Amino acid sequence: MQPAQRVLLRLLGLVTLALALFLGWKSRWFHVERDLSRYPQIELTYTTAEFERITHSRGSITKQVALVTRDGTKFVMEDGVWASHFDGPTLASRLSAGGSVHAWVHPDYPRALRGIQGGPVDIPPEWGLAYDQRNMRIGVWVDGVMAVVGLVLLGSRF
Helix, strand or coil: CCHHHHHHHHHHHHHHHHHHHHHHHHCCCCCCCCCHHHCCEEEEEECEEEEEEEECCCCCEEEEEEEECCCCCEEEEEHHHHCCCCCHHHHHHHHCCCEEEEEEECCCCCCEEEEEECCCCCECHHHHHHHHHHHHHHHHHHHHHHHHHHHHHHHCCC
16 A cells, blocks of 8 residues: 555544544444433423425434424424334324423433423433433444544555
């Protein structure tokens, strides 16, 4: 292998390892709550609910239900929380009349709902906790693979 190719591979390894370290640091080393005690609870009064399908630049689609307050603030609940139990448009339709609910929000994202109770539909906060725990487990695996690839590229003798 040419020296320039070796340098390029090592640079790629360094960048991959740095990205893995940054993602770990940004996620607080993939800390995830073990129970609901740290999930803030709020009383949320909303005027309507909307089902949103957001298409991203690479063709992926995010589905969420947004509860909109009188001042236009949106509290969103991703489909990973409710999709195995509800259809998105149906859920939004059942919540569309507005009302007040007791809500649990993500500890780091105060507009991300993880459960609601007391309205036309109850979504137990345990579903949101399980969703967060699944996301963190996947993040640990992806980050681990990136770190190993980065180390292999850095230490390679191609």
